[in-house]
Amino acid sequence: MTGTECVRERTRTLADIRTLLVDMDGVIYFGSEVLSGANEFLRFLRREGIRFAFVTNGANRWPEDHRAALAARGIDIGDAPIITAGVATARYLGEQHPGSRVYVIGGEGLRRQLVQAGGCALDEDHPDYVVVGWTADFDYEKLSLACRAIHRGARLIVADPDVNDPGPEFPSPGSGAFAAAIQAATGAPCVAIGKPNRIMLDAAMRELGADVATTAIVGDRLDSDIKGGKALGIGTILVLTGITTPEMAARAALRPDWIARDLPELHARWRDELRGRTSLRGRTSPRA
Numbered sequence: 655m656t657g658t659e660c661v662r663e664r665t666r667t668l669a670d671i672r673t674l675l676v677d678m679d680g681v682i683y684f685g686s687e688v689l690s691g692a693n694e695f696l697r698f699l700r701r702e703g704i705r706f707a708f709v710t711n712g713a714n715r716w717p718e719d720h721r722a723a724l725a726a727r728g729i730d731i732g733d734a735p736i737i738t739a740g741v742a743t744a745r746y747l748g749e750q751h752p753g754s755r756v757y758v759i760g761g762e763g764l765r766r767q768l769v770q771a772g773g774c775a776l777d778e779d780h781p782d783y784v785v786v787g788w789t790a791d792f793d794y795e796k797l798s799l800a801c802r803a804i805h806r807g808a809r810l811i812v813a814d815p816d817v818n819d820p821g822p823e824f825p826s827p828g829s830g831a832f833a834a835a836i837q838a839a840t841g842a843p844c845v846a847i848g849k850p851n852r853i854m855l856d857a858a859m860r861e862l863g864a865d866v867a868t869t870a871i872v873g874d875r876l877d878s879d880i881k882g883g884k885a886l887g888i889g890t891i892l893v894l895t896g897i898t899t900p901e902m903a904a905r906a907a908l909r910p911d912w913i914a915r916d917l918p919e920l921h922a923r924w925r926d927e928l929r930g931r932t933s934l935r936g937r938t939s940p941r942a
């Protein structure tokens with residue numbers, strides 16, 4: 655696998671892309687490391703008038719917390735929208751069932767987003783919804799409260815459906831695994847908000863006023879970013895700076911439209927395609 659040129663399964667080119675959904679972890683940074691070329695790539699997007707929004711399954715942080723954390727690491731995203739699974743869940747509940755009572759398994763940030771941005775009320779005894787996000791405190795008592803609520807008629811929602819997250823030694827259990835335990839114990843269906851499901855991605859598309867034909871997603875996970883982008887019918891760009899290795903990408907049945915080793919390679923390829931288009935226009939412009 656040698657980079658962006660190795661996969662191109664659609665007629666759409668990078669030069670057609672006018673709006674971009676950008677995953678954060680594994681694209682802009684990976685763990686504690688800021689990835690090279692991030693600021694340059696974001697400046698390139700702004701210079702070319704390509705509008706972008708960040709999409710992250712992290713549900714416990716407010717968008718402004720993400721913005722501040724990125725700024726503290728020297729990454730300037732300006733006023734680009736950040737759609738988190740927490741915000742998307744709050745909006746979803748605000749639209750589906752204003753004033754929902756919720757039992758939340760997750761962090762304090764998720765609870766606050768649901769109350770302040772979704773107009774929800776916390777109620778572990780008789781909730782309308784059990785909402786699942788990530789917490790290190792998932793235990794038998796929380797599982798039991800969730801099962802009791804569902805037995806009483808509550809519906810199950812998972813904000814961040816990732817069943818595991820990258821860890822230093824092994825993939826650590828994610829909130830999707832908590833939701834799966836509740837499903838196993840109750841047989842209840844589960845509405846998933848974050849990638850690869852479309853509820854959060856649709857929210858980001860609406861925020862940007864994005865058109866499917868001229869939008870792409872860039873991310874580091876095949877089972878999340880690329881799968882979600884394909885479900886929406888937008889272009890898909892895999893970068894190999896996160897959890898997907900070149901070997902995993904080569905073996906996978908899911909084929910992104912473009913694969914780039916890193917953001918500098920994607921940046922260079924995109925810039926060249928735009929230049930090529932400009933020079934083509936110059937050559938074919940009507941004669942005086």
Ligand SMILES: [Mg+2]
Nearest residue numbers: 677679680874
């Ligand atoms: Mg990622």
